[in-house]
Amino acid sequence: MPNITAPDGTRLAYHVIGKDDGESDPLVVLPGGPMRASRYLGDLGGLAERRRLVLLDLRGTGDSEVPADPASYRCDRQVEDVEALRLHLGLERMDLLAHSAGGSLATLYAARYPERVARLALVTVIPWVIGEPATAEDRLEAAQLRAEEPWFADAFPALTAWLAGEGEPDWDLLSAFFYGRWDAAARAHDAAAEEESNDEAGERFHDPAAFDPPALRGALERLTAPVLVLAGELDGGPTPALARRLATVFPNAESVVQPGAGHYPWLDDPEWFAGRIGVFFGTVASRE
Template sequence: MPHVTAPDGTRLAYHLRGNGDPLVVLPGGPMRASRYLGDLGGLAERRRLVLLDLRGTGDSEAPADPASYRCDRQVEDVEALRVRLGLERVDLLGHSAGGSLATLYAARYPERVARLALVTVIPWVIGAPATAEDRLAAARLRAGEPWFATAFPALEAWLSGEGEPDWDLLGAFFYGRWDDAARAHDAAAEWETNEEAETRFHDPAAFDPPALRGALERLTAPVLVLAGELDGGPTPALARRLAAVFPHAERAVQPGAGHYPWLDDPEWFTARIAAFLDAPARRD
C-alpha cells in the first residue's frame, strides 16, 4: 500500500483504484476512512482514483498532535500527496466534509488545481452550515416513504438536541434509496470514523470566510458543485451559495439522490463527473 509522509512526519496511506488520469479524492465523514467511497459508482473505470486516508483514519497513522486534525491543518497533507504523485496540477474531488479540505487547498494552492469537484459539500468554509430548517424541509420530501412516519420524529428530536441520535432511523434521510446496500454503508460509518478527529475537524477557527473568498479569486480552475435533490446537508439551494464563491463554477443537482449520490444512481453520477473532468480546458 503506498504512503506519503506529511510535513509533521505523520505517515499517510492512499489507495489506488482504476485506470486513466489520476483523480485525487478526499473523503468526508468528517474523518471517515476512504473505504466508504468504494469506486465512486464505477468512476474508477474512467479515472485512476487516488483515495487518501486522512490522518488518523483507515490505514494512515494518527498524528502526534491531535490538534492537527483541524481541517486547515491538513491542507499540507494534500500538497504532500500531490508532490508524491509527481503531478504539476491535480484534478481534485472532495465529498461532504472532504470538500471543506479541498476548498481550503484550492485557496492556498490555486495554481496546483486543474479541476475541482465538490460533491454534497456543506459550505462550512464560508460560514454557511446546513440548518435544522434545511434538513427538515429536505426530509419532508420523503413523506411517501414507508419508513418516514417513524424516522421523521427521530430527526426532529436529533435536530432539537433531545437525546442521542438514533442512526438506525436517521440514516434513511441520507440516501436516495434506503435499501440493504444503503443500510450496510451507513452502519459501517461507526467503525470507519475517528470520533476524536471528527469533533476537531470543523473547528470554527479553521475558517476565515472573507479571507477565503479573496483567495479563491485567484482560482482559475473550473469547479463543479454537485448536490443531491433529496439531501438536507447541503440542500441544492445551499450548494448554489457555495458555487457562487468560485470564479468559474457550475452547479448540478442529481435527481433522486441523497448525500451519497454514487450509490443512488451510479450511471448518472459517473457520467456527470466524467463530463466535467473531461471537458476541454478553459482558455483565459
C-alpha cells in the same frame, strides 16, 4: 500499501483504484465523514472505470497513522497533507474531487494553492468554510420530500428530536434521510460508518478557528480552475439551494443537482453520477 510522509512526520496511506491508461493523470479524492476512512467511497459508482482514482486516508483514519498532535486533525492543518500527496504523485496540477466534509479541506487547499488545481468537484459539500452550515430548516424541508417513504413515520420524529438537541440521535432511524434509496446497499454502507470513522478527529475537523470566510473568499478569487458543485435532490445537508450558494464563491463554477439522490449520490444512481463527474473531468467510459 502506498504511503507518503506528511510535513509533521505522520505517515499517510492512499489507495489507487482503476487502470492507468497511460494518458490521464489520476483523480485525487478526499473523503468526508468528517474523518472517515476512504473505503466508504468504493469506486465512486464506477468512476474508477473511467479514471484512475487516488483516495487519501486522512490522518488518523483508515490505514494512515494517528498523528502525535491531535490538534492537527483541524481542517486547515491538513491542507499540507494534500500538498504533500500532490508532490509525491509528481503532478504539476491535479484534478481533485472531495465528498461532504472533505470539501472543506479541498476548498482550503484551492485557496492556498490555486495554481495547483486543474479541476475541482465538490460533492454534497456543506459550505462550513464560508460560515453557512446546513440549518434545521434545510434538513426538515428536505425530509418532507420523503413523506411517502415507508420508514418516514418512524424516522421523522427522530429527526426533529435530533435537530432540537433532545438527547442522543437515533441513527438507526435518522440514517435513511441521508440516502436517496434506503435499500440493502444503503443499510450496509451506513452500518460500516462507525467502524470506519475517527470520532475524536471528526469533532476537531470543523473547529471554527479553521475558517476565515472573508479571507477565503478573497483567496478564491485567484482560482481559475473550473469547479463543479454537485448536490443531491433529496439531501438536507446541503440542500441544492445551499450548494448553489457555495458555487458563488468560485470565479468559474457550475452547480448541478442529481435527481433522486441523497448525500451519497454514487450509491443512488451510479451511472448518472459517474457519467456527470466523468464529463466534468473530461473522461470517457471504458465499458465495452
